[in-house]
Amino acid sequence: MSTQPVAGGAGASGYSHLLEFEKPIVKMEQEIQRLEATQVSSGRDYSEIITSIRGQLQIALHKAYANLTPWETVLVARHPKRPLLRDYIRMLCVDFCELHGDKLFGDDRAMVCGFTRLAGHKVMLIGHHKGREVREKSECNFGCAHPEGYRKALQKMKLAAKFNVPIVCLVDTPGAYPGVGAEERGIAAAIAVNLMQLSRLPVPIVACVIGEGGSGGALGIAVADQVAVMQNAYYSVISPEGGAAILWKSSEHAARAAGALKMTPPDLLRLKLIDAIVDEPLGGAHRDPLAAARNLEQWIAGALGDLRRLKPEALLRRRWERLRGLGSFFSTSAEQPACAGKSRKRRRGKEPTTLADAPA
């Protein structure tokens, strides 16, 4: 499973699972494995050459991963070996008690909810699950939730709020499911209601994008007091392919759209749209899932620890002020705006301000 080193898995099934820039890295790893095996079977000492390849491997990893393009980041976020929600549950959660169903229509497998002990806290865990094998993937609709998924998440979050249990949301979805049933059952209304209710649930909410943060389907469980994105995850208003189709009239410009839409963690941090980036091990979460999980756990522990010290009123005021301040615009009028004196006046051409500059 995901806790195995990736080289074994990738080596066994050829190169089909690999991203282009990973191929030389995996070749080196296989070379090391082969030499180690030969060393054992022949009794000869290859340690010098192995050490040398290991050194080259580290350099290659650094080179490939230090400067991923936005598009490469998207590819790593979608990597077939990347740890998924249920992998993180296995690695981090103690006593996970899954709770199914939205009590209205059905149980959406793309959305996983349950009580658990996580990062030293008793929490309600909510997250998208994409599925690993073909069958599981299709059961989970590749992480694309239906209205019943969003309503299930809300129902469990309300349960948590009732008993003062903080909420941890892990986001990993290409987007809400675009289908006939989803529209018939009010996918837009379901997401809208989640956004509204999440803004006023009186318990700490933290959210982290662990893979894909696709549009409204991601935001539907990610209105939170602290928001993070993992180092090789992305969070975007639209998928790069969808953005390219609309803006460049061709999905072939996906790589370009990925850059223009500023969906990578450093851009999101710079735009003050997220609070933190959760580091991944060198070469991405899929190369050392446990290390990635530990980093995620550490972030959750820190974020929840801080928030739990706040009284509900202070927590909700803080959440509203964060949301209220989201945005970047300016006014050309010299007059105080006629309404809501909160927006600051800015002159044309000045550096735009964003959410963190909101008046507290």
Next chain:
Amino acid sequence: MESPASPRRNVEVPEGLWIRCTKCAQMIYRGILEEELNVCPECGHHYRISARTRIGQLNDPGTFEEFLPDLESSDPLEFTDRISYKQRLEEVKAASGEKEAIVVGKGFIKGRPVIMGVMNPMFIMGSMGAVVGEKVAAAAERAIADSLPLVMVTCSGGARMMEGMVSLVQMAKTAAAIARLDEAGGLYIVVMTDPTTAGVAASFAFLGDVTLAEPGALIGFAGPRVIENTIKTRLPEGFQTAEFMLEHGYVDRIVHRKNLRSELAKIIDYCGK
């Protein structure tokens, strides 16, 4: 409303004195169409109209007072697709005579004071960026402060791509603002017009205490073409229309444009304290 010097398009109908209805192909005299509030007298097709035209139709003459008229996008992503976002904004501003895709303010409907927001399909398809989010939030705050109903006429293709994630988070901001209005006991009426989709549908549009829709309006989350690509078949007739949404329980009433003013007044009276 239009000056002859700036031939702005305020209504999405073909040019000319006689117009062939884009829906039923009947020839209509422009004067008649305008008298009918830009609804085809033959087939009832509701044409898209600009925010100013709508404000004129809904409010008592001369009563509308606009808030925050000078807010403009700061292009937070320094975005460029085929042209730069800055250039696109300049072009759209010139063509529409508006600075953004929504107009908010205070008006009167048959003597009843309301806070009103009206989205503009002629401004990058009514898309929501930071300015739209700010104005919706400000309108909700003003409705709370003045204890007035908030009437929101939605008309939008969704979040504005050119502002990326800054646009997406406006969904959360506007929904949270509506939550506060709700907690304050304020009345929030949404009028969904063609189109009300994606990020706007999935935030402040679908949070009304009462949800009205104009006949035939496209209302939904995912674009019809995206869904067709997923399911690999043609969509059924009438999918994602106002009537479809009524049928599935997401819209309270479908209201003809000529009745909108009186229906709004009626609902405000029923919910009055």
